[in-house]
Amino acid sequence: MKKPVFGLILGGVLGVFDGLSALISAPETAPGIAGIVAGSTVKGIITGALIGWIARRLDSLLLGVVIGGAIGLALAGVISVMQKLSGQPPYYWQIMLPGAILGMIVGYATFTHRERKVA
Amino acid sequence: MSDRFPETRHSIVANLGSDDPAVRSPAFEVLVASYWKPIYKYLRLRWQLPHEQAEDLTQDFFADSLERQLLAAFDPAKARFRTFLRLCLDHLVTDEFHAARRLKRGGGAPVLSLDFTGACDEVTGVAAPGDDPDALFHREWIRAVFEAAVGALEAEYAAMGKSAAWRVFAAYDLDRVRDVAEPSYADVAARVGVPVTQVTNHLAAARRRLRVLVLERVRAVTSGEEEYREELRELFGGKPA
Amino acid sequence: MSGLGNAALDHLRDVLERPDLSGTRYDLVEPIAQGGMGTVYRAWDRELARDVAIKVVRSELADSEIAGRLTGEAKILAQLEHPGLVPVHEVGRLADGRSFYVMRLVRGQELDLAALEVRTLPERLRLYLKILDPIAYAHSRGIIHRDLKPGNIMVGPFGEVLVLDWGIAKAVSTREAAGPAERTAALPGATNPGAVLGTYGFMAPEQAIGGSVAVDHRADVYSLGVILRTLINPAGSGAKPLVAIIARATAADPAARYAGVGDLAADVSAYLDGRPVAAYHENLIERIGRFVSRHQVAIGLVVAYLLMRIVLLVFR
Numbered sequence: 001m002k003k004p005v006f007g008l009i010l011g012g013v014l015g016v017f018d019g020l021s022a023l024i025s026a027p028e029t030a031p032g033i034a035g036i037v038a039g040s041t042v043k044g045i046i047t048g049a050l051i052g053w054i055a056r057r058l059d060s061l062l063l064g065v066v067i068g069g070a071i072g073l074a075l076a077g078v079i080s081v082m083q084k085l086s087g088q089p090p091y092y093w094q095i096m097l098p099g100a101i102l103g104m105i106v107g108y109a110t111f112t113h114r115e116r117k118v119a
Numbered sequence: 120m121s122d123r124f125p126e127t128r129h130s131i132v133a134n135l136g137s138d139d140p141a142v143r144s145p146a147f148e149v150l151v152a153s154y155w156k157p158i159y160k161y162l163r164l165r166w167q168l169p170h171e172q173a174e175d176l177t178q179d180f181f182a183d184s185l186e187r188q189l190l191a192a193f194d195p196a197k198a199r200f201r202t203f204l205r206l207c208l209d210h211l212v213t214d215e216f217h218a219a220r221r222l223k224r225g226g227g228a229p230v231l232s233l234d235f236t237g238a239c240d241e242v243t244g245v246a247a248p249g250d251d252p253d254a255l256f257h258r259e260w261i262r263a264v265f266e267a268a269v270g271a272l273e274a275e276y277a278a279m280g281k282s283a284a285w286r287v288f289a290a291y292d293l294d295r296v297r298d299v300a301e302p303s304y305a306d307v308a309a310r311v312g313v314p315v316t317q318v319t320n321h322l323a324a325a326r327r328r329l330r331v332l333v334l335e336r337v338r339a340v341t342s343g344e345e346e347y348r349e350e351l352r353e354l355f356g357g358k359p360a
Numbered sequence: 361m362s363g364l365g366n367a368a369l370d371h372l373r374d375v376l377e378r379p380d381l382s383g384t385r386y387d388l389v390e391p392i393a394q395g396g397m398g399t400v401y402r403a404w405d406r407e408l409a410r411d412v413a414i415k416v417v418r419s420e421l422a423d424s425e426i427a428g429r430l431t432g433e434a435k436i437l438a439q440l441e442h443p444g445l446v447p448v449h450e451v452g453r454l455a456d457g458r459s460f461y462v463m464r465l466v467r468g469q470e471l472d473l474a475a476l477e478v479r480t481l482p483e484r485l486r487l488y489l490k491i492l493d494p495i496a497y498a499h500s501r502g503i504i505h506r507d508l509k510p511g512n513i514m515v516g517p518f519g520e521v522l523v524l525d526w527g528i529a530k531a532v533s534t535r536e537a538a539g540p541a542e543r544t545a546a547l548p549g550a551t552n553p554g555a556v557l558g559t560y561g562f563m564a565p566e567q568a569i570g571g572s573v574a575v576d577h578r579a580d581v582y583s584l585g586v587i588l589r590t591l592i593n594p595a596g597s598g599a600k601p602l603v604a605i606i607a608r609a610t611a612a613d614p615a616a617r618y619a620g621v622g623d624l625a626a627d628v629s630a631y632l633d634g635r636p637v638a639a640y641h642e643n644l645i646e647r648i649g650r651f652v653s654r655h656q657v658a659i660g661l662v663v664a665y666l667l668m669r670i671v672l673l674v675f676r
Contacts, residue, residue, distance in 0.1 A: 021669060024669075024673065025669060025672050025673050061657075065657070065661075094672055097668055097672075098665060098669065101661060101664055101665040101668060102665065104661050105658065105661045105662060105665065108657055108658055108661060109658065112658075
């Protein structure tokens with residue numbers, strides 16, 4: 001599997017669970033959970049695809065983890081800003097910190113993932 | 120050089136034990152040519168015998184060997200021929216001491232004409248040997264083999280009129296003194312009066328021929344393939360024997 | 361002439377052992393290694409202006425069947441083209457009648473010396489894997505080495521590995537290599553006449569017995585197992601999977617060993633990558649331990665994520 005595809009899928013799956021975790025960490029968001037899950041899934045997909053794209057061009061695991069974290073952090077930050085702009089109460093660190101770690105996980109997994117040649 | 124080394128390409132060791140004098144005596148000639156010097160020097164250096172006694176005992180040794188068919192007792196499985204000879208020699212010397220008498224030289228045995236005076240001079244020129252009698256005998260045997268081969272080479276070159284080639288070889292390979300730097304090819308070329316480019320050619324050819332002559336002589340006085348190889352392994356390479 | 365002095369005698373003994381390179385394009389430089397059947401010299405190739413190595417059969421073996429073995433070695437090497445094997449440039453007879461062949465001059469250290477400079481176990485194992493490569497290749501061409509030991513393996517200045525001394529190597533057809541085939545005869549004229557060819561300590565038992573026992577490529581697997589043992593000691597002697605790999609490679613019964621060098625290499629690679637090795641059945645704890653140590657970064661990140669979720673839950 002190619003790295004961008006792998007990153008995209010992994011990012012998407014982790015994004016679904018990350019979004020669902022809001023039910024536990026912030027039960028008051030339950031009515032809007034569908035939007036939250038959709039948002040974090042899209043965020044995960046973008047993060048994974050970006051990391052996958054970079055991973056094909058870069059050969060450093062440490063950089064991969066750092067870049068993954070940075071992308072996760074940045075996208076979560078963008079979402080916070082969008083929340084604020086749309087008049088909702090923004091969750092800055094509550095979504096930025098997990099977003100960064102998720103980005104690191106996707107970064108690590110994508111960089112260590114070996115593309116198997118398809119015959 | 121007084122050694123006449125009879126032409127042979129095969130081992131003479133087995134022939135020494137033959138009952139047929141026609142087989143035995145040429146073999147015996149090779150034996151004497153190869154071994155009289157090592158034996159004489161061994162007696163002088165190892166047994167510290169004076170010149171005359173060593174000379175007598177060398178003669179006795181060969182006479183004894185002929186008379187008593189001593190060499191027929193040689194068993195290649197037990198020892199190398201060289202070691203066997205040395206042990207026979209040691210026996211002879213100790214017999215001599217114990218009996219406190221000189222062995223009467225065998226009546227009918229011929230007295231060999233050997234240049235003991237020359238050999239005596241050589242003994243004084245040789246550094247004091249180590250304690251190991253076999254090493255001493257071995258080294259003197261190697262020396263005798265090389266001397267005989269060099270003598271044969273000199274005779275061949277003289278017969279072919281290659282005096283310049285011989286002089287190059289002698290100047291570069293024979294004229295050597297310990298702890299003195301080896302001569303340069305240019306020195307040798309100047310001394311002999313040949314172009315420098317000829318020096319290496321002459322040297323290579325002389326060494327190539329000398330090699331063959333040495334191998335023939337070792338082959339002659341070893342009992343078989345295995346002993347031949349063992350002797351050669353120790354003979355070449357310039358390691359001190 | 362009168363007697364030869366010691367200096368002249370020693371000189372003659374030395375120069376007569378030197379190979380006579382007249383008529384070739386090489387100049388003798390110096391002896392660099394002494395083997396059972398030949399001496400290797402450094403020489404200068406005048407035409408291509410480079411150093412080469414010349415292996416010349418020893419004087420005493422010049423007219424024996426050993427001389428043929430030297431030529432045989434050259435021919436075997438010439439069949440094998442691999443970066444881990446020395447290329448042969450030329451083979452023939454010298455003016456003095458001795459067989460010789462010319463090969464690339466190998467620069468480097470013998471394995472046991474080189475290993476001293478390789479400190480960590482993974483690095484040593486990676487070095488070891490490089491040794492297996494040319495041998496697996498030779499086996500695939502139906503050639504078994506039969507004398508593998510650290511002294512026959514050179515490690516170059518860039519970590520490249522060369523397997524030398526194919527003097528007693530045997531060509532067996534690949535079909536034969538799979539089953540009982542080669543008989544190691546006690547060849548006369550070896551360094552120890554009547555002795556079995558090879559080196560005790562590194563030699564497979566079926567090879568050491570000699571005589572009528574079949575020897576195939578698994579004899580090399582045995583030697584490689586012994587080499588692995590010398591290479592990982594003492595750092596790796598506590599690693600159970602490695603010990604098991606060595607035990608399988610050096611099993612007394614050839615059938616109990618790895619079927620080929622490739623399988624041995626696969627197991628060593630697996631150990632290096634933290635994957636399970638075929639030679640060792642691990643229990644659950646060992647398996648979990650290996651999984652954790654192999655994926656420690658990923659596990660660490662997931663744990664960090666979960667921890668943070670818990671922290672956010674508690675301090676919301």
